[in-house]
Amino acid sequence: MASVSVPSEGVSRGLFRRPTATTGLWSWLTTVDHKKIGILYGVTSFAFFIVGGSEALLIRLQLAQPNQELLSPSVYNEVFTMHGITMVFLVVMPLSAAFINYLIPLMIGARDVAFPRLNAFSYWAFLFGGIFVYSSWFLGGAPNGGWFGYAPNAVLDPTRGMTFYAIGLLMTGVASTVSAVNLAVTILNMRAPGMTLFRMPVFVWMSLVVQFLLAFSLPIISVALFELLFDKRFGTHFFDSVAGGDPVLWQHLFWLFGHPEVYILVLPAMGIVSEILPVFSRKPLFGYQFVVFSGIAIGFIGFGVWVHHMYAVGLGPIANTAFGISTIIIAVPTGVKIFNWLGTMWKGDLTFPTPMLFSIGFVSMFIIGGLSGVTHSVVPSDYQQTDTYYVVAHFHYVLFGGAIFGLFAGMFYWWPKAFGRKLSEGLGKVTFWTMLVGFNLTFGPMHILGLQGMPRRIQTYPEELGLTFYNLVSTVGAFTIAVSVALFLVNVAMTHRKPRGEAADPWDARTLEWLTTSPPPEHNFDEIPTVHALDEAWHRKYAETEGGAVVPVPAGGSGLEAEYTGAHAIHMPSPSYYPLIASLGLFVFGYGVIFSWLLAGAGAVVLLAGLYGWALEPSAE
């Protein structure tokens, strides 16, 4: 049996000593703490938000007046493509990931995610994927085929732009797949005692649905991107109609991913709003289980509606009708949620701080976007709208009016938790109203432009078409949004000059993350809370009398407060170099596929070395 026992020196052998820095640059490069990774996701995606927003401003400047030549047609193609890729893959997805990373372990009462190093790897692979796509500007031209990169245009384009698109999105896809597995396991496996599935906050539920949507939709676009890459780089015939291939295959694979992706973008924001509305209505969420089941239903039905992006392709009346019906059906669970949010606010004791304003902004703008979405489900109507600005108006109402408003609500709401300082309320409210006005000025007129027949992705338009006025309004609106984002940044800068010291629970909130300090310690909770009810934190603070009146529980009266028993060591995972090394290998490998097999080999070696170092790393020094 001697061979079975563990030699003690075998346990702590690694290539390097594990890093130990807890402050400074190295601590950020090697961190595996979900809160730091969440903040990294947030900062990075906000930086991309500013870049993508600047691209939007360029587009609006170009379209402000007829017959302008500010951007040449080919540059215009690159700018709108990069705007779309940036906002979808490098802003809304990772900004949602910032909230999911930061909040999930806190909300389910865990110390970290299930696989902290994988979490770090996901962040670095996402960052490198974003840098990879953007580096194309300097290496022969940016992607120019639209964010959905339709074949055969994407294949036949002579520049390397769409090759960068394929490889860059494959990298962010690896990041998201790894993260999806990690976070799904975290939610299913790391819940605090008593935290049953139906005691989880709605945000956690929506995040869980999103992780499964990612896990099941990303492989499909990965295959599509591989096929595009092979067609471009190795001369295969996947989308080559001369050889018998079918460009429509790309559309099917893309939208089979692309429609679940829409819900990947908006479900986290729906979760955020479902947390905020009850707090500032001082009522529990109306119909918690309905909201949860609607989210799950959206997850399932989301895989069965993709052809509504392809009505004009000509798949025939039966396919179009079937997908028209499934599209009308998916509006139902979304509508259910809207009514639940309204029901939550109904007869509530409403207050209107900035997070609440953004949440109400989310609900109302999302209704507009949802309704224009229903008009798309009607096939004959959609024929008129396909590839016009009406579509642009629709998806900005759901993705900006929806997702971005929801994410801003979340930033204002959880800022005190993450940084120990509240963002300025006065400036916050100005930000909200400026953004709301700017948003509607920008995208409202696009409905009219679209119905007047203005096509998407057109570099300019002649004056005689009579599109000038609304285009100018839209441009003014876009710059108004830019002002609101600038105000937000001023707010952040001012707030971070104030000292920390926000209370643990400044909003009188309902979920577990408010039980710990602001900001939380590295180990999140001194004592893992035991959960007895949905809205656990609320029930520790308030009780109901026999008459149904809500009364505060005196401090310590609930008997449920976490008692810090003091000196017992809480073991947290040590930082690690390997996630960064492995993702760096992936990054180099990506360039290698385009430029040189030698480089690809070097990247693969670094990636493998990173993975082996990772696997052999001791759990702590």
Added chain:
Amino acid sequence: MQESAAVHAFESEHEATSTGLPSTKLAMWIFLASDVLLFGALITSYVVYRGRSVVGPYPNDVFDIPYTSVSSFVLLASSLTMVLALSSIQRGDLPRMRLWLLATALLGMTFVGGQVYEFTTFYEEGLSLTTNLFGTTFYVLTGFHGTHVAIGILMLLSVFSLSFGGRVTQRDSLTVELVGLYWHFVDIVWIVIFTVVYLVPTGP
């Protein structure tokens, strides 16, 4: 044994999960579910393009079904040796686990080697990645599968080598089980690919 029990006491304390399943196992299941969609999309691409090549060689010109049947049998046999490896480590029989792991890896290598030989033969018969749609879809689909097998072999050999350094013991049978899950998955995918690509007739 007592010493190692102390070393692992801390870890097992952390293994209490909400579902009762070890987190690594749950992660592997979710990853494999995700990988099903990857192969689903690849197989779909192959099926959609069946019989649509405008120039030869066509599948009937190059396929040697008895040959591929043998290499398929070799791959499926490796699932048996994988199960034996897991059962050995669960009984604490380290030498036997090494033997079966190595056997599994060798069977896998035989399969990949057979695939390389097959690809070379097809190439010499005029079927390259860019010849026609059949070449494109065939090589990409089977190539993706072959890469999966190769990664599996790498994992098997890694566990095999680590077992000499005392890093794989009876307590780490979960590691072997995870590699096994992946390995069986890759085998099952091959059953589908072999059936769809080689056995289902394409017609004239």
